[in-house]
């Protein structure tokens with residue numbers, strides 16, 4: 001596979017290797033020389049779990065791109081992650097930065113999956129970190145278990161889905177689990193904003209008709225991807241650049257009913273929102289403990305199983321929504337979604353927790 005910079009997508013200038021999982025994250029979760037378990041990757045139909053030292057898990061990047069990202073985001077993410085582990089208060093700026101950092105982990109994971117499967121799909125990425133991050137509605141679910149342990153995992157990667165749709169991954173940092181999901185218009189319907197008939201994530205070549213939205217109040221849950229709500233839910237709406245000039249979309253920003261969503265008519269990057277007692281609220285502007293989730297009570301293995309399962313179920317839910325649009329999709333997209341669903345489901349079935357889940361539809365408490 002041709003090498004490209006994960007930030008700008010061009011052949012790397014003054015080549016530098018970017019640690020997808022940065023050194024500070026390794027230090028926070030154990031010894032930096034330890035082996036990591038990666039996968040499952042599917043290479044030519046064969047399921048592979050790979051083990052190699054975390055610190056060798058690098059992706060190509062330009063020197064300058066790497067440096068810019070380090071200064072703007074990576075350096076600050078470290079303190080925020082430490083604050084999360086220590087249950088300290090966070091403000092909207094912290095959460096905004098954390099969401100940007102997860103954009104990088106998510107998109108970077110898609111590239112890592114391509115490199116480690118020799119990109120069997122022969123698919124050129126349709127966006128890179130600089131052009132794909134901070135452009136779409138995004139959500140972060142934060143789970144925590146009472147039990148303490150050191151742990152670092154990334155779930156929902158290595159499979160075809162993430163290479164085609166780098167929209168959802170799960171991450172565990174010690175006893176905190178994160179599920180990060182981001183795609184265009186994801187929250188628009190629930191927020192009463194106009195949304196397209198066919199989401200461009202599924203078929204970007206289709207002319208998408210923007211629909212007015214009859215909702216005048218927020219709908220909870222924001223997204224119908226069926227997740228365990230015993231977590232804190234942080235949301236942010238971002239107007240995709242492709243429709244920023246659309247008069248219909250544009251006419252909405254300044255309306256008073258959208259004051260909670262957007263800081264001003266000119267700003268297309270929304271406020272940080274969170275859910276509390278099934279209500280959607282603007283996150284307090286001062287440092288606050290509102291982000292702290294109710295705690296689960298499960299051991300490391302169950303927690304890992306749970307975050308992995310939850311991630312794959314949310315990915316599958318996105319796939320199933322796409323499959324319902326069959327009539328409006330190119331056949332190749334429809335077939336690709338079907339393959340992704342089959343692959344994801346085959347992995348779900350080997351998770352011990354999944355057997356209990358499909359029998360009783362319950363998550364761990």
Ligand SMILES: [Zn+2]
Pocket residue numbers: 005006007008009010012013061062065
């Ligand atoms: Zn670059």
